[in-house]
Structure formats: structure tokens, C-alpha cells
Amino acid sequence: VSRLPPQPGEVVERDQVxxxxxxxxxxxxxxxxxxxxxxxxxxxxxxSRSFKYHRRRGLMCCAGHCPNCLVAVDGAPxxxxxxxxxxxxxxxxxxxxxxxxxxxxxxxxxxxxxPFTPPGFYYKTFVRPRRLWPLHEKLLRYAAGLGRLRKAQxxxxxxxxxxxxxxxxxxxxxxxxxxxxxxxxxxxxxxVVLADDGPEPGGRLLWEEGxxxxxxxxxxxxxxxxxxxxxxxxxxxxxxLVAVWQRDTLHQIRARHHVYATGAIExxxxxxxxxxxGVMLSGGARRLVAMCAVRPxxxxxxxxxSDRGVRAALALQAANVDVAVVADLRPKPSRAAARLAxxxxxxxxxxxVVAATGTKAVRGAVLAPVTSLRPGAAPAERRELECDxxxxxxxxxxxxxxxxxxxxxxxxxxxxxxxxxxxxxxNVWAAGQLAGEGGHRVAETSGVxxxxxxxxxxxxxxxxxxxxVTMGPCHRPGPLRGDHxxxxxxxxxxxxxxxxxxxxxxxxxxxxxxxxxxxxxxxxGGLAHAGAPERHHPxxxxxxxxxxxxxxxxxxxxxxxxxxxxxxxxxxQARPVLRDRQLLIxxxxxxxxxxxxxxxxxxxxxxxxxxxxxxxxxxxVQRA
Amino acid sequence: MSFVVRCxxxxxxxxxxxxxxxxxxNRPRGxxxxxxxxxxxxxxxxxxxxxxxxxxxxxxxxTWFLADRDTRTNEVLRVGLPGELPS
Numbered sequence: 151v152s153r154l155p156p157q158p159g160e161v162v163e164r165d166q167v168x169x170x171x172x173x174x175x176x177x178x179x180x181x182x183x184x185x186x187x188x189x190x191x192x193x194x195x196x197x198s199r200s201f202k203y204h205r206r207r208g209l210m211c212c213a214g215h216c217p218n219c220l221v222a223v224d225g226a227p228x229x230x231x232x233x234x235x236x237x238x239x240x241x242x243x244x245x246x247x248x249x250x251x252x253x254x255x256x257x258x259x260x261x262x263x264x265p266f267t268p269p270g271f272y273y274k275t276f277v278r279p280r281r282l283w284p285l286h287e288k289l290l291r292y293a294a295g296l297g298r299l300r301k302a303q304x305x306x307x308x309x310x311x312x313x314x315x316x317x318x319x320x321x322x323x324x325x326x327x328x329x330x331x332x333x334x335x336x337x338x339x340x341x342v343v344l345a346d347d348g349p350e351p352g353g354r355l356l357w358e359e360g361x362x363x364x365x366x367x368x369x370x371x372x373x374x375x376x377x378x379x380x381x382x383x384x385x386x387x388x389x390x391l392v393a394v395w396q397r398d399t400l401h402q403i404r405a406r407h408h409v410y411a412t413g414a415i416e417x418x419x420x421x422x423x424x425x426x427x428g429v430m431l432s433g434g435a436r437r438l439v440a441m442c443a444v445r446p447x448x449x450x451x452x453x454x455x456s457d458r459g460v461r462a463a464l465a466l467q468a469a470n471v472d473v474a475v476v477a478d479l480r481p482k483p484s485r486a487a488a489r490l491a492x493x494x495x496x497x498x499x500x501x502x503v504v505a506a507t508g509t510k511a512v513r514g515a516v517l518a519p520v521t522s523l524r525p526g527a528a529p530a531e532r533r534e535l536e537c538d539x540x541x542x543x544x545x546x547x548x549x550x551x552x553x554x555x556x557x558x559x560x561x562x563x564x565x566x567x568x569x570x571x572x573x574x575x576x577n578v579w580a581a582g583q584l585a586g587e588g589g590h591r592v593a594e595t596s597g598v599x600x601x602x603x604x605x606x607x608x609x610x611x612x613x614x615x616x617x618x619v620t621m622g623p624c625h626r627p628g629p630l631r632g633d634h635x636x637x638x639x640x641x642x643x644x645x646x647x648x649x650x651x652x653x654x655x656x657x658x659x660x661x662x663x664x665x666x667x668x669x670x671x672x673x674x675g676g677l678a679h680a681g682a683p684e685r686h687h688p689x690x691x692x693x694x695x696x697x698x699x700x701x702x703x704x705x706x707x708x709x710x711x712x713x714x715x716x717x718x719x720x721x722x723q724a725r726p727v728l729r730d731r732q733l734l735i736x737x738x739x740x741x742x743x744x745x746x747x748x749x750x751x752x753x754x755x756x757x758x759x760x761x762x763x764x765x766x767x768x769x770x771v772q773r774a
Numbered sequence: 775m776s777f778v779v780r781c782x783x784x785x786x787x788x789x790x791x792x793x794x795x796x797x798x799x800n801r802p803r804g805x806x807x808x809x810x811x812x813x814x815x816x817x818x819x820x821x822x823x824x825x826x827x828x829x830x831x832x833x834x835x836x837t838w839f840l841a842d843r844d845t846r847t848n849e850v851l852r853v854g855l856p857g858e859l860p861s
Binding site for chain 2: 314316388389390391402404
């Protein structure tokens with residue numbers, strides 16, 4: 151068991167033990183743990199299998215951003231273990247591996263099927279001869295997908311409520327910038343709502359040694375009269391109406407001013423074996439340490455492109471992890487790196503990781519100088535180090551999806567190597583890392599300034615002057631596609647040849663299409679977990695039209711393995727959820743994949759269909 | 775499409791609460807010609823800009839009222855009961 155001594159700011163409660171089962175085996179956790187941290191603490195490293203090659207997947211982001219840790223809880227598939235809280239007596243099961251996670255028969259596609267199933271290999275290859283297609287389809291359907299739904303759903307004991315809320319200012323994101331913006335606006339007398347997707351506002355502060363500041367800011371915000379919605383991801387901005395999902399309530403929030411402080415998403419690095427369990431984003435490792443007091447490994451190698459990795463190395467050392475080396479892609483030590491030397495951590499500059507070795511989990515990392523990786527460069531020495539934890543940090547990409555939905559445009563910033571917001575629509579403001587702000591202090595200041603907007607700083611020129619929202623890249627907006635290609639071509643973003651199976655590689659275009667948070671069907675009035683308690687709601691609520699509920703009743707669907715595909719809801723029925731958008735509900739990875747191919751274009755125009763393990767909202771899609 | 779309309783009685787509500795009654799037209803008086811009637815029945819200005827229209831607060835007070843709406847941005851600039859709004 152790799153539980154650390156009490157950490158400052160941890161959220162686990164030491165004296166309250168919770169037991170649940172994972173694949174039938176009993177697991178002991180602490181209250182406040184996530185399913186992921188509890189399993190990690192008892193030594194589990196493989197959490198799921200990739201859906202094509204069935205490669206092992208371990209904890210990666212610990213923030214609900216990646217699909218690596220999907221499990222089924224009490225029969226409901228598609229729960230992210232890294233954010234799903236533990237519950238006494240819960241039955242947690244793995245998805246997508248037969249007979250077990252450790253011995254997956256389908257992993258044969260990875261071992262021997264490689265040459266036969268290259269990237270881009272498509273199941274429709276088997277469509278000919280036509281006569282055999284029904285057989286092929288049956289087999290493929292069996293092999294595809296993540297998880298199965300119960301054939302019969304237990305009767306629902308509660309419904310999705312929706313609540314309308316009009317406010318002066320809506321702040322999305324409860325990090326330091328969001329809190330500062332909310333406080334600033336509330337202190338000027340504005341009616342402010344703040345929505346944060348975590349169980350507690352504070353964002354990165356909570357796991358980056360700022361928990362006291364986070365709690366102080368949250369208390370100050372509450373005192374100033376800010377309505378704080380926690381565990382409440384914003385699902386999208388629909389012509390100024392922001393849908394915020396909080397457990398069994400859908401808040402439909404309209405505000406005169408929107409402040410988006412959605413922060414940034416840490417990017418992984420691309421190298422051979424970057425999907426092995428034990429390769430973890432620096433944020434993920436720090437969350438495990440700071441919030442759940444779990445020691446993520448015994449010996450770590452850190453590969454970074456920014457100070458995030460440097461700070462993570464220091465935090466890991468403090469958590470009794472032996473940090474073998476910090477490989478910083480930047481040629482010279484940064485100011486933060488001075489602390490590495492004083493703490494006795496070796497650091498190499500201009501080096502990066504080119505491969506992770508190991509079969510079941512990371513057992514070592516191969517490092518090489520960046521200069522030797524350019525085409526035509528002379529081969530240089532490589533270092534191979536043993537480690538059981540490879541912490542990577544590829545920099546932060548602003549989480550622009552919500553802001554772009556609201557009508558903001560983005561442009562590629564060559565300096566930082568990713569897309570940043572360039573132009574913001576009227577009454578929409580960005581704060582913090584989303585706006586390209588770096589440290590906590592700067593983020594707080596920009597948040598305060600975004601909050602000031604409510605009181606008269608309402609011209610873009612003023613906002614521009616007092617925040618750095620639109621500085622830099624906005625002065626030369628360029629075509630999205632072109633920028634996207636440029637990113638690919640940018641030599642500084644060139645990492646070693648990506649592993650052809652590097653499914654973790656993400657690109658900004660995809661990011662925009664994707665919603666940050668997969669939406670569970672419950673929100674749309676679909677499936678529900680039986681036995682959930684009735685909750686008290688803070689304000690007037692309206693029930694959904696009965697029709698919508700009926701149409702989404704899973705019993706009406708045909709109950710096939712992929713859960714039965716799309717349920718089409720008419721415009722009118724879908725209104726409470728998504729207004730004029732038609733709603734297409736589906737579950738199951740394979741169906742998602744299918745849709746991805748069929749309606750990729752439609753998905754692109756969505757402006758924010760929640761895609762992933764949950765539902766997709768489409769403008770044009772009828773029935774899949 | 776999603777915006778808010780201020781009902782003269784009830785205040786700010788989602789547009790889904792209302793029914794749209796079309797742009798305000800002038801009914802021909804006296805003994806109109808067929809051309810005038812044709813015009814009145816079938817032709818609308820359909821402006822891209824501010825337009826005066828009828829709205830009905832369907833799921834509220836059930837009042838018919840007038841609104842000046844910018845058809846390009848869906849911004850409702852003014853509302854009022856018939857006779858209240860300056861033409």
C-alpha cells in the first residue's frame with residue numbers, strides 16, 4: 151500500500167474507511183478517495199485496455215480529461231475512475247477486457263495483428279464478401295465498444311431537474327482566476343454565479359500547494375455573495391445560455407457577462423511507449439500526492455517542457471519519491487530549476503524522453519538530447535534510466551472549447567506552440583490560463599480585471615489595456631486550418647516520431663470538437679442510478695416535459711449490446727436541455743467511433759456536442 | 775436560437791415562453807383594391823435589422839404585445855403593449 155503520511159491539504163479522511171469491490175476483490179479506501187486513487191494505492195497500475203489494440207492503460211491525467219481509467223460502477227459503464235468518488239459497497243468492474251484486465255485475449259491484436267491492422271484500419275474492410283458481412287458484423291460488434299449496459303434498467307427514483315438562473319456575471323472555472331473574478335464582481339455589487347467542475351473550488355491551487363489560498367478565496371467569494379456551484383461542469387454555451395450540469399440538476403444560466411476561466415489542459419509528450427501505465431502527466435501525479443496522499447511511484451523520471459515538470463519533481467521528492475533525473479526540453483535552466491540543484495535532483499537541459507520501456511508498466515525511460523532528434527543530425531548518446539514512474543509535461547494548452555463555442559476565435563501562437571484565444575465576442579471575457587496567463591499571481595490579477603468589466607470596463611479597448619486577454623496572437627489572426635498545419639510543421643513542436651499507436655496524441659482541432667466533459671445520459675433525462683437520494687434544490691425548479699423522459703427511456707431502445715444506439719428526440723422535447731439543437735443520445739465506444747466516421751463533418755459544426763463516453767448533441771444528425 | 779424577451783407584464787423570460795406573431799402590418803382601411811389586399815396578405819418587409827413584431831406570452835400572462843427586435847442579433851430593444859410604443 152503506497153499511502154503517504156498526511157499531506158497538507160489532502161481531501162481524504164484518515165479515520166473513515168470505505169470498502170468497495172473491484173472485479174470482485176475487496177478494496178479498502180479512505181473517504182474522499184477517488185476510485186482511481188484507491189486502486190492505485192493498493193497497487194493497481196492497469197485500469198483499462200485501449201479499445202483497438204487492447205494495450206494497457208493506466209492513470210494519466212487524474213483529472214477526468216483522458217479516457218484511460220474508464221470503469222463500470224454498479225453496472226453503469228463509462229465512469230472515470232480518476233474522478234469518480236468511492237462509495238461504500240460499490241461494485242466497480244473493468245471494461246473491455248476478456249477474461250481479465252491482466253490477461254486480455256484481445257491483446258493479440260497488438261502482439262501479432264499489428265501489420266494487419268494498421269492505423270486507419272477500418273472495420274468496413276470486412277464488408278466484402280457481402281454474404282459474410284452479417285457474421286463479421288456480429289464478431290466486430292462483440293469486439294468493439296467499452297462496457298455493456300444492463301439489459302433491464304431499474305426504475306428511476308428521481309428525475310433531472312432544470313433550473314433557470316439569471317445573473318449579472320457567470321464565471322466558469324473555480325480556479326484562482328475564476329474565484330478572483332467572481333469576488334471582484336461580487337464586491338462591486340453584481341449577482342455572480344460561479345460554476346466549477348471539481349468537488350471543491352480552487353482548481354490547480356488544491357494540488358499545487360495553494361490549498362489554503364484556495365479555501366480562503368472560496369470563503370471570501372461565498373462571503374461576497376457568490377453562488378458557487380461545485381461538481382458542476384459547464385456543458386456548453388448556447389447563444390448565451392450556459393448549461394451547467396450539477397448532479398441531477400441542469401442549471402440554465404443566463405448572464406450579462408460571462409467570464410471564462412477554464413484554465414489549461416496539460417499536454418502529454420509524444421514518444422515510443424507513451425501509453426504505458428506509469429507514464430503520467432505532472433498534474434496527475436501531483437493530484438495523487440496532494441489530494442489523496444498516494445505515492446505515485448518509487449523512482450521517477452521527469453520529462454518536461456516547462457516549469458510545471460520542475461515543480462512536479464520537487465513535489466514528488468517531498469512525497470518520498472526518488473527523482474532520478476529531470477529532462478527539460480529547454481536548452482537552459484529556468485529560474486525555478488535552481489531549486490532542483492539545492493534539493494539534489496539531477497537535471498539535464500535540452501534533453502527529452504524518446505521512449506518508455508517495459509511491458510506491463512514503465513520500467514525505464516530512454517533520454518536523448520533534442521539536437522540529435524532533428525532529421526539528419528548525428529546520432530548522440532542516449533541514457534537509459536530505470537524508473538517506475540515517468541512524469542511528463544508537454545506544456546499547457548488553454549481550454550478554449552467553451553470560449554470558442556461562445557464565439558471567440560483562436561489563433562496559433564508560435565511562441566508557446568498552441569492555440570490561444572484571439573478575439574472574444576461581446577460580453578465574454580477570459581481570465582487566467584485560458585487567457586494565457588501563467589502563475590497564480592498573474593491569474594488572480596487577470597481575474598480581478600475580468601471582474602471589473604462588469605463595472606464600466608465594458609469596451610474591448612479598455613479590457614485589452616487592463617488585461618492581457620487579447621495581447622500577442624490576436625493581432626494577426628490567421629485561418630484555423632492553416633495554423634493547425636503550421637503547428638504540425640513547427641520544428642520546435644517536433645518530438646520524436648510518434649508511436650503509431652500513440653492514442654494519447656491530441657490535437658487542437660479535435661479538442662475543439664470534443665467537449666471537455668462527457669455527459670452522462672442522466673442529464674438528458676435518460677438513465678439514472680437507482681437509489682440516489684432526493685436532493686433539496688436551492689431555487690425554483692421545473693420538471694422536464696414528460697415526453698422527453700419517455701423518449702429517452704432506455705427501455706424503449708432495443709437493448710443491443712452497444713446500448714442500442716441513438717434515441718432521437720424532437721426539437722421540442724430537447725428544448726429544456728439544448729434548445730434548438732436536436733439531441734442524439736448514444737452510449738458505447740463503438741457507436742461513438744461509428745458516428746465519428748459518419749458524421750465527422752456534422753460534429754464539427756456542433757459547436758459543442760458532448761462527445762465521448764456519453765452523448766452527442768448534433769444539429770443535423772437524425773438517427774444513427 | 776436562444777434569447778430572452780422582456781414581457782411588459784412579467785419581465786425577463788426565455789424566448790421559449792413566447793410565441794412569435796410576425797411583423798406588424800398595416801391593415802388596409804376603407805375599400806381596398808385587390809392589389810392592396812394581396813400586398814397585405816402575402817408580402818412582408820423581412821428586414822435585416824430592427825423590426826417591430828407581435829409577440830404572445832404563451833406560457834405566462836397570455837398577453838399580446840409589441841417588440842422591436844434586431845433580426846440579425848435577436849436582441850430585443852423595446853417592448854410595450856399596443857399603443858405604448860412610439861412608432
